[in-house]
Amino acid sequence: MPPLWYNTSMKTLRFKLYEHKRNRYLKRTINASGVIYNRCIALHKRYYRMWGKHLNCAKLQAHIAKLRKRIPFWQSVGSQAVQDICQRIEKAYQLFFKHNKNGCCPPGFKKVKKYKSFTLKQAGYKFLGGNRVKVGSRVYQYWNSREIEGKVKTLTIKRTPLGELFMVIVVDGNDGPEIKFTTGKIAGFDFGLKTFLTCSDGTTIESPQFFKQSLNVIRIANRHHSKKLKGSSNRERARKNLVRAHEDIANRRTDWFWKLAHDLTNRFDVLCFETLNLKGMKRLWGRKVSDLALRDFLDILEWVARKKGKQVVYIDQWYPSSKTCFNCGHILDSLDLSVTEWRCPSCQSINGRDENAANNIQAVGASTVGLGDVRQAMPAIAV
Numbered sequence: 184m185p186p187l188w189y190n191t192s193m194k195t196l197r198f199k200l201y202e203h204k205r206n207r208y209l210k211r212t213i214n215a216s217g218v219i220y221n222r223c224i225a226l227h228k229r230y231y232r233m234w235g236k237h238l239n240c241a242k243l244q245a246h247i248a249k250l251r252k253r254i255p256f257w258q259s260v261g262s263q264a265v266q267d268i269c270q271r272i273e274k275a276y277q278l279f280f281k282h283n284k285n286g287c288c289p290p291g292f293k294k295v296k297k298y299k300s301f302t303l304k305q306a307g308y309k310f311l312g313g314n315r316v317k318v319g320s321r322v323y324q325y326w327n328s329r330e331i332e333g334k335v336k337t338l339t340i341k342r343t344p345l346g347e348l349f350m351v352i353v354v355d356g357n358d359g360p361e362i363k364f365t366t367g368k369i370a371g372f373d374f375g376l377k378t379f380l381t382c383s384d385g386t387t388i389e390s391p392q393f394f395k396q397s398l399n400v401i402r403i404a405n406r407h408h409s410k411k412l413k414g415s416s417n418r419e420r421a422r423k424n425l426v427r428a429h430e431d432i433a434n435r436r437t438d439w440f441w442k443l444a445h446d447l448t449n450r451f452d453v454l455c456f457e458t459l460n461l462k463g464m465k466r467l468w469g470r471k472v473s474d475l476a477l478r479d480f481l482d483i484l485e486w487v488a489r490k491k492g493k494q495v496v497y498i499d500q501w502y503p504s505s506k507t508c509f510n511c512g513h514i515l516d517s518l519d520l521s522v523t524e525w526r527c528p529s530c531q532s533i534n535g536r537d538e539n540a541a542n543n544i545q546a547v548g549a550s551t552v553g554l555g556d557v558r559q560a561m562p563a564i565a566v
Contacts (some may be wrong), residue, residue: 185524193353198325200340206445207375208259212319213342215260217298219247220268224292226229227272237280240273261307261319268301300341300351308338308527316350325350344426369453371545373504373537376468381537383545389433389444393475397428404428440480444487451492456481457540458500473518494546502542504547508532 200206223243230238247265251257257265275290309317314327318340333354341349367401371383381392394401404425411418446455464472479494498504506515513529523536 193336193355196329196331196352196354196454198328199351199353201326202347203323204411205323206348208321209318209323209340209348210342210346212259213301213340214295215256216264216268216301217293217295219257219260219265220272220298221292221295222250223247223269223272224290227276227526237276239504240269241270244269256257259301259319260301261263261309263304264301266305266545286463297344298342300339302337302339304337306410310335341429345423345430348495366450366452367550369455369545370447370451371455371541371543371548373457373540373544374459374475375537376471376475379475381541383538383541385538387537390475391435391439392471392474393432393439394470397432398429401425401432429435436476437479437483440476441484441487443480444484447484448487448493450492453496453548454484454488454493455498457502457504457544457545458497460500494552496551498544498547498551502543502547505536507539507543509532509539509542509546510534 196315201211204484226243226246227238230236241488244266247269248262251260251262251265253313272290279287279289281287303318307319310331311317311322314324315322316338318338331354336353336355339351339352343349373381375381378387380388382388404421408418408421408425458486460468461472461478485495487493503514506518507513507528508527510532511530513527515525518525518536524533525531527534
């Protein structure tokens with residue numbers, strides 16, 4: 184099952200809708216939502232060009248409501264879905280103004296065919312029991328893979344690149360953490376390109392590198408897609424084959440992440456990681472960092488840890504975990520990325536790069552949560 188992100192009181196559940204010819208109405212609604220989204224972006228740009236100000240969300244909603252009465256195609260989109268579109272654009276502009284200096288881009292136009300979803304909040308849907316849900320004036324069936332417990336807050340209809348439809352609902356559930364057992368153990372983990380994770384207890388976890396395994400399949404599917412005539416049914420069929428190949432890779436990687444997250448949380452109570460600049464790493468090593476997908480794994484691990492009552496701790500990004508000797512605290516001036524082992528000039532101990540970093544991450548993480556103290560690092564001595 185896909186990741187279910189939620190805070191202490193909210194849960195997100197996803198269900199697949201049955202394939203049926205009436206699903207075309209939902210797809211038309213998603214297309215209409217895409218048209219409304221692009222119109223809102225155009226209004227924002229025009230308003231700023233004319234007045235030099237940001238368009239208020241309430242004014243935008245009022246204007247779109249008037250247009251909706253005159254355009255029949257837009258009337259398939261519920262009023263609450265239109266409000267959600269305006270609010271999401273408003274939030275995107277707020278993030279742009281906040282992080283503009285960091286290179287954040289303002290929201291832009293989207294292709295209607297690639298537009299993904301629309302969201303209904305308090306009204307516009309009704310659960311009829313069993314596996315049936317009424318959206319608008321029509322009833323749809325979905326794969327009822329689990330019970331819906333709690334009050335439904337929002338309902339989102341999402342369309343995948345393959346054209347499949349999913350129902351995503353946010354439920355207000357006050358589930359506390361399900362603590363199965365405690366081990367009393369703490370561990371530090373160092374992320375690497377050759378080894379996915381190196382644990383402070385001496386174990387290593389190798390990544391299957393799912394994208395690298397399926398690289399030939401992706402290349403062949405890409406080649407077939409590029410050679411087909413644009414707009415033809417053969418090109419659409421080739422596009423879907425390419426999407427299926429990418430989805431298969433993503434599903435296998437996510438499944439492995441879930442199993443690894445449960446295994447680590449069963450072995451340890453506190454898991455310590457180093458904060459990494461993954462965007463910078465992608466600029467240096469490209470596809471390999473994306474294939475390892477550490478951020479996706481940490482999101483899943485945080486969810487599983489929260490569910491089991493375990494704790495995930497992050498240490499400072501600039502702590503010299505690889506250059507600090509775990510035995511005596513000596514810090515090297517520099518350590519090249521090609522060096523996998525180094526001898527400490529102070530205590531003469533031989534340190535493996537990843538193993539030493541994992542031990543230091545564990546020590547700093549333990550100090551962060553109040554489970555231990557970190558030795559004072561000794562200044563580097565020229566040798």
